[in-house]
């Protein structure tokens with residue numbers, strides 16, 4: 446049953462003329478049972494991508510939109526911040542001391558989620574290399590009163606604002622580490638760097654992968670964005686967390702029903718050696734491009750509604766305890 450008021454969606458001819466012959470799902474490795482590293486697909490330099498013309502087209506849409514222009518201008522200011530060089534007096538302390546000092550510093554910053562995980566080579570895009578051993582993950586929550594307007598411009602502007610806030614927090618943390626004589630490299634979205642950010646965010650305890658292809662966090666649902674800092678200071682990893690999202694998503698259809706181009710697949714698929722939830726890239730991108738980055742699936746997910754996530758976690762825990770007793 447169609448539930449989205451945006452159906453049926455018919456992409457503009459001028460956009461469809463830019464769609465390449467190669468499917469984005471093929472580039473993403475859908476149906477592949479063997480592992481390989483991810484290929485850059487959309488958020489790298491467009492001149493190097495098969496789908497690069499579509500990315501360029503996205504940035505030409507609604508050029509006079511005031512909310513989007515203001516949000517991009519604010520983000521530019523954060524992108525322009527220079528991270529200082531590494532101080533010549535390196536601090537030596539234990540992994541426990543670095544981790545607890547960092548957590549305390551992060552608590553003073555304009556960010557909501559903090560985690561640490563060891564870098565795994567399998568998260569790097571193909572042909573990319575990194576020498577750092579650790580990733581400090583950052584999560585910045587959307588203002589739900591803005592993101593709930595998805596797919597309108599207010600939601601698109603909110604996403605841009607949060608990418609800016611994530612970039613600022615990453616630069617603050619990298620600066621803090623460099624001032625202590627150790628190297629650190631910040632990274633904020635939406636443009637991708639050398640590694641996928643969702644797998645390390647799951648590994649460090651931000652949440653579990655939802656059917657809509659985004660992380661579901663117990664407090665913020667999917668209503669947040671990611672940034673990170675790469676470093677070699679010794680650290681202690683934060684714990685991975687599971688609370689039943691997988692089972693919940695297998696019984697929920699909200700995002701799939703609300704997705705205008707019906708891009709959210711109902712079952713898990715093989716993707717480069719892993720069976721997981723997957724969003725059809727070829728179906729999602731045209732709607733995303735014509736609607737300020739869409740974000741409907743994030744806004745409608747029940748976990749994203751303020752206050753709902755913790756209650757769902759409690760319900761799932763009660764159900765699991767009941768099932769154990771039976």
Ligand code: SF4
Nearest residue numbers: 704729739740741742
């Ligand atoms: S972002 Fe993509 S997958 Fe999510 S609702 Fe919009 S079109 Fe569907």
Ligand code: SF4
Nearest residue numbers: 655656694697700746
């Ligand atoms: S809307 Fe439902 S199925 Fe979709 S990600 Fe959220 S919980 Fe999972």
